[in-house]
Amino acid sequence: MKITFPHMGSLSIALKCLFEHLGAEVIVPPPITKKTLNIGVQNSPELACLPLKINMGNYIEAIEQGAEAIVMLGGVGPCRFGYYGQVQKEILKDLGYDVKMVVVDPPDRDFVGFLRDLAPLFPKASVKNVIHGLNLAFRKIVASDKLEKQLLISRAHERKRGEITHIYERYIQKLDRADTVRDIKRVTKEGLRELKAAEENKGVKPLKIVIVGEIYFLLEPYPSQDIYRALNELGVEVIKTEYLSEYLLSSIFTWRFNRIKKYARPYLKRHIGGHGVNSIGNTIKYARQCDGIIHIFPFTCTPEIVAQGILQRISKDLNVPIMSLSYDENTGTAGYQTRLEAFIDLLQKKRDAKEALVNEGLSWN
Template identity: 55%
Template sequence: MKITYPHMGPLNIALKTMFSGIGVDIIEPPPITNRTLSLGVKYSPEFACLPLKINLGNFIETLEKGADTIIMLGGVGPCRFGYYGEVQREILKDLGFDFKMIIVEPPHGRLADFFKELSEEFPGIGWQPALKSLIFAIQKIFAADKLEKQLLNYRAHENETGLVTKIYDEYTKLLDESQNKKELDEVLHEGILKMKHNANRINDIQIKVAVVGEIYLLLEAFSNMNICKALNELGVEVTKTEYLSDYLKNSAFKLPQKLEFKKNAKGYLERDIGGHGLNTVANTVKYAKKGYDGIIQVFPFTCTPEIVAQGIIAKIGRDMNIPVMSLSYDENTGQAGYQTRLEAFVDLLARKKMKKI
């Protein structure tokens, strides 16, 4: 068995750690490029959303490299994500690829059932090494997310353009290569200190923006045209409202965060509308109350939950006097036009803040 999986934030680091730890051969998905997107667009249904197309392109690339097994997450509810695996399997079969697709349903608090379902796909592997590998993989996800959260603050104040990103990339690689929890903690601590040491620039007007929206677009920089980096380079401190560690906690355990979302969204959205639509509305309210200067929503073109949320957060913006901008993405989205919109939005936020001073 040579297993592969999709890109989604630090998911590659975690799954590589987990499968390598139990002796399963892996074929890492190559970095997402324009070729990846072109392949996905060529063979996907026209109105499929961007994440499906990127994932499909990545699967084609890894099958070409020798992978024979794909692991994909399933799902339930109004969002089309739950059907991605089935659609991708049929497309890849039609293209003549010989492989096995393992679609794993998210646990939703049923960890015992989840582990039982997953273990059936890997017979002969002891539960002790499997549990040890899983725990270390999860620890790497949390470490990678902590490092990125600091990046999105410090990069807005870096002494030299590109320096903090370079440090972040170096220490992300070291996190990936860490062999134990002690080494992981040391790498994380050192990486944060190095970024902090190289980020002493004081901005004349400090702007803070929360980026809300669909989780894949938030986690995968290629899909959102690296919006957080673009904002940081304009001197904006960025808070991403969804991380893989959050998704993991909310899928694996029945935590009170869902109640918090409903509480924050009360008066604007009273029910779950699928995907991360409720999260988007709730986080817009949350960060508006925290005094952030602006909210940016990112989502795939045709994503129904986010389209519903788009109209609601526009009203929140008016009610709470906070500028809101919604950006949808597909394969035809142009970098130059989006950069211009970001610059104009940041200029609006700066002028609005100046009036308060």
């Protein structure tokens, strides 16, 4: 059976590795493009959020390349993400696609049950293959996260625009092809070294901006118009608050999520669905480590809209500039680029004013 799945950052590398080691043929959807989005928009409810529409485009493009089964995470709580799988299943059925949709619950507290839901797709997989596949897949996720963390620092210092992005993409491709733990470690080490070596102006202290928001937007660059690259090319180092490895570990080990809840508790004492609590908690956690914070999320995302209102209060209380950006399929690039440039100008003026006061021996509040 030929299996596919939606793009979400480095998830495709990990799932391809895992499913192939379990004996399946994998159809990775084509990279997300305007065509992908258009297909999704044409075949999704008008008021559905952007991730659902992009996922639909992923599925249809993969099905047209021969995919026979789709693996999709389910969910619980006030976020509409929990309905994605069922809605998409009905849409594909109405479009006449004969494809099996497998919706598995997140591995929260029940990792064995998570694997059991996937088992029917891999009837010939042995326990040894499962363990080996999971080990390699997770190591690839961790490795890709390390490379991306370095990318978001190094690219703010690159000598030639596009050079460091090219290095990063080359090593992600090598990571995709790696088939042993030793290869993964070697690729990661070489990639980090080459990314750092391509930097210039290492003595310059650039602005640092933290990105919080909805998990799909944090992991997948396309829906936010690759805000990370846009900020890096404006000379800003970026701190991304959620990576795929951390997201998966928080799903398995709830104590990790409880740490973020503790940060959020002064402002939010209950779960509001999606990644709303994480947006609040991470904002408080990183507020003293940056010059400003940008909150990104899909238009109509209720948990993040709730978080947006709370973030305005946090911005005032902690004296940290916060800008919220929502996106849908009609979002234009030029307007958002202008907003990013204006926000950076604001942060630079604030930093200059703070440094001037410090030089005069005055305190900054």
